Each structure stands twice: as structure tokens, then as C-alpha cells.
Amino acid sequence: MCSPLAPINILxxxxxNYLKPLQVMLKSLxxxxxxxxxxxxxxxxxLSPSEVNEIDTFVRYNGHSLFEIKIDERCFCDAPLTKHYPKEMYYRLLAFRFLPAQLDRILYLDPDILVxxxxxELYYTDLSGWMFAAAFHDILLAKEINRLRFRKYDIKEYFNSGVLLMNLDILREQVDEQEIYNFIEENKNNLILPDQDILNSLYSKRIKKxxxxxxxxxxxxxxxxxxVAKKRLSMxxxxxxxxxxxxCGRRKPWHNNYxxxxxxxxxxxxxxxxxNQFHI
Amino acid sequence: MCSPLAPINILxxxxxNYLKPLQVMLKSLxxxxxxxxxxxxxxxxxLSPSEVNEIDTFVRYNGHSLFEIKIDERCFCDAPLTKHYPKEMYYRLLAFRFLPAQLDRILYLDPDILVxxxxxELYYTDLSGWMFAAAFHDILLAKEINRLRFRKYDIKEYFNSGVLLMNLDILREQVDEQEIYNFIEENKNNLILPDQDILNSLYSKRIKKxxxxxxxxxxxxxxxxxxVAKKRLSMxxxxxxxxxxxxCGRRKPWHNNYxxxxxxxxxxxxxxxxxNQFHI
Known part of the structure; x- marks a missing residue:
């Protein structure tokens, strides 16, 4: 496990399309x-070099470091894509392959988030024996839909992959890339939230809740x-x-009609x- | 007019009851x-000495200065009071009497505000020839009610006194204290928003909009x-x-049911x- 004095790794x-929301998420973080x-x-x-440069400038201006990992376009080229679920969403499944060997954990965060x-506390969650840590959204509708879609995979809980803490040592040892490609091939007409479906179908028992x-x-x-959530929280x-x-969902807070x-x-x-208001 | 390098005076x-909201308002400012x-x-x-001390500590911790002006309890003791409009609301009308002579302007702010x-830009509004600057809330309901209540005072516009920029030099010269006391005496059964009613009845033509x-x-x-506002603004x-x-209104954002x-x-x-998060 990382020392609390070490940098926190974010994927x-x-x-x-998500250049601006990503910066808002990072700023809040x-x-x-x-x-x-x-x-x-x-x-x-x-992303174009100028787009990457925009993010790099922003991150450095805020006192942190950016590392670009450019992925070969042929990866996942046969995986199903929709307007709302671009190819980049698959990358987190095989992120461990592209990250520096000395990293033992990383926290993946969606761009439609405020921290x-x-x-x-989240970052230093004890991951002993677990591949991932994630939250499952206990929404009846989502659970029912996904139970029906993936009944042959014995999914007890459906995790949301938008916040995904990764145990990189275990992932490097135990993830079988071929298994992921086979799953995509078998299910490509049936994937609604592609990477999240894969995560849940193949690894749900290896995810700490x-x-x-x-x-x-x-x-x-x-x-x-x-x-309707089971628990009502006050503001x-x-x-x-x-x-x-x-x-979550299609309506985003950076859209005009939100x-x-x-x-x-x-x-x-x-x-x-x-x-550039760095005081507040 | 103050130089832009001078401190900004806030009343x-x-x-x-408003100790906590006041600190939130000041923090946002x-x-x-x-x-x-x-x-x-x-x-x-x-306010008790410990309550004043709480505000003083807070303001100093944020790098600014507090000046306490304790008012004799006998001032305005016959003025009408309600639960929602405590006696302190009158003070802004005669604030000029209690403020240091070298101050030429001050901005009064209600505690139920976020800046x-x-x-x-607001603070350095040109006040040449004006006693005050304020906004009038162009709400049909409020205008109608107040036109009826104060028809004998020829009020064309009804200003909100929650944000009130004061030209202290002119106020010191031209405000007749006795006129305020007479007005309260004549209208004490008819005041709904007491200090705001007085401000509008006696000085509405001296207020810059x-x-x-x-x-x-x-x-x-x-x-x-x-x-319904005349203009719809986006978030x-x-x-x-x-x-x-x-x-504005009785429902406040620090109440549980807001x-x-x-x-x-x-x-x-x-x-x-x-x-004590001073980074954001």
C-alpha cells in the first residue's frame, strides 16, 4: 500500500467532448x-496535442502533474460504441497494462463528477485480495434490467464503474485479456453500458463494495x-x-437545459x- | 470618493439569531x-461579549478588521418590532451618526446574502448627489401592496434595503432624525418591513437605482x-x-426544511x- 505521503494517482x-468537464472535476478534486x-x-x-496541452497546463497551474498515455487506435476497435459511450470508456479495464510498473494503486474517476x-479515505481503502473497489447503485430499475440481461453470469450486485479504485498489482497478475475480448465478442449486441457491463460480468466478485x-x-x-434511493440524505x-x-444519466450540469x-x-x-480564481 | 486602494467598509x-448566517455572508464576500x-x-x-468575540475572531482569521458599534438600547425603543424584523433593522437608517467621521461611504449588507x-463595482458606484444606492425589486405583488399602503407618500419605486450603499457625507448633512421619529410615530401600526418602509417613504427620491x-x-x-421576474436568467x-x-422571504437556506x-x-x-477550509 502507498504511504500517505506519496502522491495520489488518478486515472x-x-x-x-469531455475536455471542459474533466477540468471541472479535477479542480473540485x-x-x-x-x-x-x-x-x-x-x-x-x-485528443489533439493542443487538447492534451490544455489539460497539462491546467493541471500544472494547479500544482500537480499530468502523464499522457496515448493508446493505439486499434485497441477495442471492434467493441460496440454509442454516442454516449465512446471507446475511451473501455480503457480503464486494461489500464494496468499502460501504467508505470511502480504504481500499486490508482483511482479512476469519470469526468461527470464533483469531488x-x-x-x-477513499484512495487508501484497504484492497488486500481485491481487484477493485467500487460502489453499486442500488436502484431497483437498474438492478432488474441488468439481472435480466446478464442472468447467465450470476451477477449479485451491479457496480457503477464511474468511481473505480484499482489494485494494480493484482490486476497485472490476474486479469486475462483474452477473457475480455471473448466476452465482448459474445455480448457485443447486448452491451448497454459497455465497460461497466464487462466489469460486472467478469469481475463483480472481485470488487470490494x-x-x-x-x-x-x-x-x-x-x-x-x-x-428513489433507500436513504434520503439532507443537503x-x-x-x-x-x-x-x-x-449520472444523460442530462449533464454543463448542458444549457440542465x-x-x-x-x-x-x-x-x-x-x-x-x-483562474485560485483563492476559492 | 474612496481610492480603490482603500479598505472597503461594510456595515x-x-x-x-443571525450570528452564523452573518459569518457565511462575510466568508462569501x-x-x-x-x-x-x-x-x-x-x-x-x-450581542454578548462572547458573540461579538466570535465574529471578531472570524473576521481577523480571514485577514480583515472588525469594529464593534454598540448602540444604546433606548434608541428606537418605541418602534414597531416583529419576530422577523428585530430592532437592529432600524440602525442602518441612522448608521451615519455612529460611524467614524473619516468614512465617506459604507455598504450595508443583510446577513441572508451570498456575495x-x-x-x-457596486462599492465604488458614483454617488454624487445621492444619499443611497439600492435596488428595487420589481415584483408586482410587492409594488401593489406598498403603493396602497404608502399612497400618501408618493412612492414611485419600492427599494429593497438589504443591499444599501450609503453616501455618509450627504447623510450627515441632510438626514433629519426628527423626521424619522415622526414618521414612525405616525405609521407604527402600518409598517410591515419597518426600516425599508421608512427608507422608501422618506428617501425614495434620494436613492440611486x-x-x-x-x-x-x-x-x-x-x-x-x-x-415572476421580468427577466429569466440562466444558472x-x-x-x-x-x-x-x-x-429574501421567510424560508432561509440555513433552515432544515429549505x-x-x-x-x-x-x-x-x-x-x-x-x-476552516481557507483553500476554497
């Missing part, structure tokens, strides 16, 4: 853990009629305790990100 | 104008069915341009205020 994988040093690993296949409290409210809070839980509790707000309980907070972080 | 007048130095003048009659963008959206934005304008515009969010579009943002500032 992100985006295409050009930096601000909520002001005494940590971060190493950001940016895996991609299609609003310190990340340390995180508290979904603290570490991957689906913002739609707050006062939604469509998606006071959320702001003071929740580490990660996840803007509305939601955390819209003002998201726009606040967006302002801090792009107005 | 606040609270009772013990300090964070949104990080290069300014503030002098906070706290007028009160009934989310730099205050400089501020942009109500930029400098005193009633948060109930945002998606309310009850109160993006509000967060990047509006200087002052004013949580809900509203700026609840998450308010709770965020509340966390920054009381968790």
Missing part, C-alpha cells in the same frame, strides 16, 4: 484535498421522482460528508475552474 | 473579492411560480455575473465558513 479517460499532491494519468486515443470532500452514498452519490437520488449532510457527487439540486454548485466549480 | 446589524481588504462595522445592542462575484439582478438578486426569481449567467444572491436552486451553493459556503 481519467476522455475524448474531446484539487480544492477538496488541498494538502495532497496528485498525479493525473490521462489515457486517450484521439466535494477529501479523497484520502464502497459506500455508494459517500463515494459515488448519484445526484438523481436527491428529490427525484424517477429514482446539509451531503455537502459536509459526501465525497463524490456523480451526475436543472437539478446541485446545478448552482456545479456552475460555481466551473467558474473557479475557468476564471 | 452589518444583527441580533444573536471575502472569497469573492480576494484582493480587497474589508473593514466590518458591526452595529448591535444585544458570489467581486464587490468592487442599482441593477436589481446584478446587485440584489432575489433567489425566489429562479423558477418560482409565485414570484450559468447568474453564477458568472450576479454579485449578490439575496435569500429547498431551492441555490441550496447546495449556500451549504457549500457554510462548510467553507465553519470548517
Amino acid at each position: 481519467v479517460t476522455i475524448d474531446a 484539487f480544492l477538496s484535498s488541498p494538502s495532497e499532491i496528485f498525479q493525473i494519468f490521462l489515457m486517450h486515443s484521439c 466535494i470532500n477529501p479523497i484520502k 464502497l459506500d455508494e452514498f459517500l463515494f459515488n452519490y448519484d445526484v438523481r437520488y436527491f428529490k427525484s421522482r424517477q429514482i 446539509d449532510y451531503i455537502i459536509n460528508n459526501i465525497v463524490i457527487l456523480h451526475f 436543472s437539478g439540486a446541485f446545478h448552482s454548485l456545479y456552475k460555481h466549480y466551473e467558474k473557479l475552474t475557468f476564471n | 452589518v446589524t444583527i441580533d444573536a 471575502f472569497l469573492s473579492s480576494p484582493s480587497e481588504i474589508f473593514q466590518i462595522f458591526l452595529m448591535h445592542s444585544c 458570489i462575484n467581486p464587490i468592487k 442599482l441593477d436589481e439582478f446584478l446587485f440584489n438578486y432575489d433567489v425566489r426569481y429562479f423558477k418560482s411560480r409565485q414570484i 450559468d449567467y447568474i453564477i458568472n455575473n450576479i454579485v449578490i444572491l439575496h435569500f 429547498s431551492g436552486a441555490f441550496h447546495s451553493l449556500y451549504k457549500h459556503y457554510e462548510k467553507l465558513t465553519f470548517n
Whole structure:
């Protein structure tokens, strides 16, 4: 396990559509853990040099380090893609192959996230014997859909892959790449959330369960009629305790027509990100 | 007029119920104008020494100065009071009497406010010839009620006194204290928002009109069915341009049962205020 004095390793994988949201997510991460040093690993296949430079400048200006990992375009070229699930989403499954050998853990974060409290407890979760740590979203609808789709794979819990802590030593030893390719080949017409489906189908028993409210809070839980969480949290509790707000679903807080309980907070972080206001 | 290098003078007048909201308001003010130095003048009659000390410690810890102005309890003792409008609300009308002679301007701010963008433009508004600068809330309901109540005073516009920039030189010269006492005596059964009613009845023609959206934005304008603003602003515009969010009305964002579009943002500032997070 890393020493608490070591840098915190963060993995992100985006295409050009997520350049701005990625910076907002990173800004919120930096601000909520002001005494940590971060190493950001940016895996991609299609960002331009100027786009990578934009992220690099931003990360360095905030006092942290960026490492670019450019992936060969032929990887996963037969995997199913949709508008909302670009190819980069697969990369996290095989990230361990592309990361420096001395890294023993890394935290993957989706770009549609705000980190609003310190990340340390999540990052240093004990991973002994586990491949990953993640939260499963206990939404009846999602569980039912996925139980039906993947019944032959004996999935008891359906994890969300948007916040994924990786035990790189175990992944290097035990992940069989061919198994992933076979799974994609067998299921390519049946994948809705491709990398998340693969993760759950092949590795759900190797994933340590995180508290979904603290570490991957689906913002739609707050006062939604469509998606009802088992636990109702107050705004006071959320702001003071929740580490990660996840803007799941198709409606995103950087879209013009978005509305939601955390819209003002998201726009606040967006302002801090792009107005170079480093005091707040 | 003050030089832009001089400290910015802020007037606040609270009772013990508003100790916490006052600190949140001040924290948002300090964070949104990080290069300014503030002098906070706290007028009160009934705060305990430990309560004043709490505010003083907070303001000094944030790098600014507090000046206590304790008011004789006999001032305004016959003025009408309600639970929601404590005696301190009158103080701003005669604040000029209690402030140091060298001050030429001061900005009064209610405690149910967030300042989310730099205050400089508002503070240095040209006040030549004006007693005050304030915004009037162009709400049909409020205008109608107040037109009826004060028809004999020929009020064309009804200003909100929650954000009130004062020209202290003119106030010292021209405000007739006896006129205020006479007005209270004549109208004490008819005052709903006491100090605001007095301000509008006696001085509305001496108040320079501020942009109500930029400098005193009633948060109930945002998606309310009850109160319809003439102009609909997007969350993006509000967060990047509006200087002052004013949580008008009885429902306040520090109450447990509050809900509203700026609840998450308010709770965020509340966390920054009381968790000693000086990095964000």
C-alpha cells in the first residue's frame, strides 16, 4: 500500500467532448484535498496535442502533474460504441497494462463528477485480495434490467464503474485479456453500458463494495421522482460528508437545459475552474 | 470618493439569531473579492461579549478588521418590532451618526446574502448627489401592496434595503432624525418591513437605482411560480455575473426544511465558513 505521503494517482479517460468537464472535476478534486499532491494519468486515443496541452497546463497551474498515455487506435476497435459511450470508456479495464510498473494503486474517476470532500479515505481503502473497489447503485430499475440481461453470469450486485479504485498489482497478475475480448465478442449486441457491463460480468466478485452514498452519490437520488434511493440524505449532510457527487444519466450540469439540486454548485466549480480564481 | 486602494467598509446589524448566517455572508464576500481588504462595522445592542468575540475572531482569521458599534438600547425603543424584523433593522437608517467621521461611504449588507462575484463595482458606484444606492425589486405583488399602503407618500419605486450603499457625507448633512421619529410615530401600526418602509417613504427620491439582478438578486426569481421576474436568467449567467444572491422571504437556506436552486451553493459556503477550509 502507498504511504500517505506519496502522491495520489488518478486515472481519467476522455475524448474531446469531455475536455471542459474533466477540468471541472479535477479542480473540485484539487480544492477538496488541498494538502495532497496528485498525479493525473490521462489515457486517450484521439485528443489533439493542443487538447492534451490544455489539460497539462491546467493541471500544472494547479500544482500537480499530468502523464499522457496515448493508446493505439486499434485497441477495442471492434467493441460496440454509442454516442454516449465512446471507446475511451473501455480503457480503464486494461489500464494496468499502460501504467508505470511502480504504481500499486490508482483511482479512476469519470469526468461527470464533483469531488466535494477529501479523497484520502477513499484512495487508501484497504484492497488486500481485491481487484477493485467500487460502489453499486442500488436502484431497483437498474438492478432488474441488468439481472435480466446478464442472468447467465450470476451477477449479485451491479457496480457503477464511474468511481473505480484499482489494485494494480493484482490486476497485472490476474486479469486475462483474452477473457475480455471473448466476452465482448459474445455480448457485443447486448452491451448497454459497455465497460461497466464487462466489469460486472467478469469481475463483480472481485470488487470490494464502497459506500455508494459517500463515494459515488448519484445526484438523481436527491428529490427525484424517477429514482428513489433507500436513504434520503439532507443537503446539509451531503455537502459536509459526501465525497463524490456523480451526475449520472444523460442530462449533464454543463448542458444549457440542465436543472437539478446541485446545478448552482456545479456552475460555481466551473467558474473557479475557468476564471483562474485560485483563492476559492 | 474612496481610492480603490482603500479598505472597503461594510456595515452589518444583527441580533444573536443571525450570528452564523452573518459569518457565511462575510466568508462569501471575502472569497469573492480576494484582493480587497474589508473593514466590518458591526452595529448591535444585544450581542454578548462572547458573540461579538466570535465574529471578531472570524473576521481577523480571514485577514480583515472588525469594529464593534454598540448602540444604546433606548434608541428606537418605541418602534414597531416583529419576530422577523428585530430592532437592529432600524440602525442602518441612522448608521451615519455612529460611524467614524473619516468614512465617506459604507455598504450595508443583510446577513441572508451570498456575495458570489467581486464587490468592487457596486462599492465604488458614483454617488454624487445621492444619499443611497439600492435596488428595487420589481415584483408586482410587492409594488401593489406598498403603493396602497404608502399612497400618501408618493412612492414611485419600492427599494429593497438589504443591499444599501450609503453616501455618509450627504447623510450627515441632510438626514433629519426628527423626521424619522415622526414618521414612525405616525405609521407604527402600518409598517410591515419597518426600516425599508421608512427608507422608501422618506428617501425614495434620494436613492440611486442599482441593477436589481446584478446587485440584489432575489433567489425566489429562479423558477418560482409565485414570484415572476421580468427577466429569466440562466444558472450559468447568474453564477458568472450576479454579485449578490439575496435569500429574501421567510424560508432561509440555513433552515432544515429549505429547498431551492441555490441550496447546495449556500451549504457549500457554510462548510467553507465553519470548517476552516481557507483553500476554497
